[in-house]
Amino acid sequence: MKLRLLPLAAALLLCAGCAGREAVGEYRELDQLVLVDALGVDRRGEGLVVTAAASSADGPIRLRAGAATVRRALAELQSYTEKQFMFYGHTRHLLLGEADAGACLERCLEFVERSDEVRLDTWLFLVRDGTAEDALTKSAADSVGDLLDALVKDVELTSESRVFTCGETAEALAERGCALVSAVRLTEAENIVPENKRLTLLSAGYGVVADGRLAAWLDPDMARGANLLMGSPGGDVIEAPDGRGGVFAARLTGSDARFLPEYRDGEPVSLRILLELRCSLAEISGPPDLMEGETLREMEAAIAAVEAARVDRVLRLSQTLKADFCGLGDGVRRASPLRFARTSVTWKEVFPALPITAEVRVKLERGGEGGVEGLPGEERAAG
């Protein structure tokens, strides 16, 4: 046996964590752990209240502790569990209560960035009209984590919002000074028969965090407009008047946002945003004469009018708040990097007063199983 293998073996043992607690810290068995799914943070007085939600074979676990910092509150939570260790390494969701949400968010992101357990890709939510504690403890779901997982997927389908991670939010705040955070609301589910009515978490659009405070809420309708501007429309279903006294529904199948800034003397003087939407007819009352180009164009114009109104509301709010929460500046920069780099004023300075117009063009491409493929769909402008 070569003697030189002895130090090698010793080093490998050390590195594998066999040197005991003193050397590498606490070693933990899986059955000693409470695996936390979701964390909620609320401002209460001068301090914070942190709520942890976990699911186990014995049923849901909900724990709460207060402290001046998130990290200290988590250490407090440790005392309340029967198991040996609270484990935050698989935390998937972080919820913040409405009260003083801006300051709370700043502190939570700081905690997540430094944490060796909670990850930057943890989904982030704001609780509208309520507290994170209520959202995690009063929801009837056995596993809040699973409920929120489903919600992340739901909002992608309905385009009522888009859930951002802690990392994405921290990056947006650092880069633009503002960010959109997906909002949820604890509400009694309306679509369940009365005797089984129960509280659940539903999407409530976006919260706008700007300059360290919760500046505004975007309802789901405006959230759809914001999603279009951010280039992630989801699979929204748009209802619009069909021109015959009825309503038709079209499913959004794709969109492109083009930013067309105008520069004068090297400075941006206006911005035109061209949104090109692709839709598929989902439902209509009575057989439409879709082979007639005029009918098709009217329907496209009706969809464009709906979307243009949404986008316009978002743009006005964004400029009023002086917060480019949809990242329009990034679109302008990408449109002409050289000109953008040569401007003497920053985007943050120029954005609030810049004349911005949004033009929505719709192409109703298909009719689903209704069989109107191959229609001469033309791009028509509206709005």
Add this chain to the structure above:
Amino acid sequence: MREADGMTYRQYLAAVGVALFSPVSRLLPDAVLRRAGFSGWLAPLAAAPLLLGLTAVHRRLLRLRGEARSLGEALEARLGPVPGKAASALLCLWILFYGGIILRSGGERILATVYPTGRLWVFAGGILVLGAVFALGELRWAGRSAMMTFLFFAAALLAVFAMALPGIHGSAVWPPDPGRSGDILLAAVPVADVLSPWFCFSFLRGRITEEGNGLPRALRGMLGMLLLVLLFLIATIGALGPELALRQQYPFYVMIKNLRIFGGKERFDALTVAIWMTTDYVCVGILLLSASEGLRSLVSARRRQPFVPVCAGGMLLAAVVSARSAFSFARLSETAVPAVNLSVAFLLLPLISCLPGKNLKK
């Protein structure tokens, strides 16, 4: 006559490639982001002419009478016996100090990321022992070991880049900011810094048994490293975003920690630790090899191995005395260490390479 023990040029390049990833993953992308913002990922392209030129100059320094020599021999031949030996001794001391920096940074980053309540010296000691085992054996064993490690390292990095690809935000890196072209050139400096310790391994150069194609091969090796740094920067900046990457102490680790495959499998942190440990121990091992070879030739001893424990002790001492805390250590490794590395690689050695190699013994 040359001793039979040695490693091939391919093995040498593999070892150097793995070893240099240790400072790359420690100091980047932070240093390029500070200078050029998100466009800092272009820094390897800006640094390419500089580093390829350095490779050529370095090769000229070590090439005497048509044959590759160790750095010690080259210094003696060009500066004369006494100044040459003095320069060799100083460079050996620097290699030991630099090895101490690698040791300490290896321990620090495992503590900061995985075992916050652990002991620094357990991990630094573990890396040192592994490196010493690497250096105590025959060179040809170290060469084979380096080749195997390189294959593992390349496979692990490839897996990381492939997994990171879906999470990269194109807008975080493209298009680059044309207004910062001057800053991109400045950002080439930290890239040159992390790759410049190439010279630290050059005491081994006289023991490379297979020459291969010489300069083109060395240039290809440097191009490979630059490509690796480019991919590394695109992956970390693209996945985290420039501002967030700048705020992280170890963005590479955070990027891997946040990887998910098909939205489900997650927490590949162990992969980062494996990559870090591998690069650290190979870096320490090859620095020990180089320093012990330098000392051997300095005193004209027959065997290199007795110098390895001495060098290991020196590295440990350097790791202990280099800084009082993680904060002062970070300051040291971002200021004084790059200054010395860059001065030696880009000023001192090129100047010496201009001198004729007339004192070479036959």
